[in-house]
Amino acid sequence: MGLKELLLLQFIAHLCLDYFFQTGKLAKQKNTIGFKSLFLYWHALTCFALSWLFSLQFGFALAAAIIAITHFLTDGFKRHLISSKHFGRYAFFIDQAMHLAIIAIVVMLYSQWHGIHPSFDIAINFKYLLMITGYLVCLKPANIFIREIFKVTEIQVSSDNEMPNAGKVIGVLERILTVTFIIVSQYSAVGFLIAAKSILRYGNNETLKTEYVLIGTMLSFGIAVIAGIIINLF
Incomplete structure (x- = not known):
């Protein structure tokens, strides 16, 4: 497994997290009350679990934690972005762009500093x-x-x-x-x-x-x- 496979696996983890593992109702609650939403904390924990799981390597735990924490902060402050007069309507696209940019940066830095060493012998x-x-x-x-x-x-x-x-x-x-x-x-x-x-x-x-x-x-x-x-x- 190389850098592009790891990037793609992390993108799939993000798709599962933000689109398949949360309902519209829960997403609206999270976007409305921000850090007061209990679901936001569960969402962040799920983010960590999925990111670590889809990396297929135990050494990715710290990187997964960074992705989860930044995801938590981005979603927590999203309600302020939504209420913005100039950027509110673009909140979804700004939010998703930030998530994907952070994932890409974290994965590339992880690849450079730690190297990609899958813990499971799986041909991808x-x-x-x-x-x-x-x-x-x-x-x-x-x-x-x-x-x-x-x-x-x-x-x-x-x-x-x-x-x-x-x-x-x-x-x-x-x-x-x-x-x-x-x-x-x-x-x-x-x-x-x-x-x-x-x-x-x-x-x-x-x-x-x-x-x-x-x-x-x-x-x-x-x-x-x-x-x-x-x-x-x-």
């Missing part, structure tokens, strides 16, 4: 690891990313008479299929999928909703296509 194929990461990104993280894009651009359309969470499920399915088609070089199938999605139509009096769906679709396919291209580069 970087491309397969990248594929797992791509599929994980296309699940809940992509839905949240698209939602935050809408929030930043102040795009909002009522969802009357629609199935709850149906759009999220459709988005996940189309991204999974798109990434899969790109990995196996079936690019024509991606075009067919986009064409099939275009069957969705609204009445002339629902132009705003049509544009809302179009923007969401473009973002969704864009994320999947970029993930597929990155995977194929390796």
Whole structure:
């Protein structure tokens, strides 16, 4: 295992922590009351555990602790960022950028000072690891990313008479299929999928909703296509 594998494993740990191991309700509570949230402390402990576990080496404990502490502090002060007049709407992106930057810095410094010495004899194929990461990104993280894009651009359309969470499920399915088609070089199938999605139509009096769906679709396919291209580069 080398530096790029360790970086990718830590990124997967972060995805699990911030997107799959916390609900929207708990995340909102944490962002609202900051250090007063009991969940924030549990979140930090989980961060340490996942970071250490996904490093596959006992010597990474101190680095995992640094990642967990900085994650704790960043999330604790996030409520002040959210309440900021100028940067509040960008809080999600600033928060995630800080987390990823800290992970990258800690892993690279660890690699230089300590060296990467896995405690378990496990063969790791970087491309397969990248594929797992791509599929994980296309699940809940992509839905949240698209939602935050809408929030930043102040795009909002009522969802009357629609199935709850149906759009999220459709988005996940189309991204999974798109990434899969790109990995196996079936690019024509991606075009067919986009064409099939275009069957969705609204009445002339629902132009705003049509544009809302179009923007969401473009973002969704864009994320999947970029993930597929990155995977194929390796």
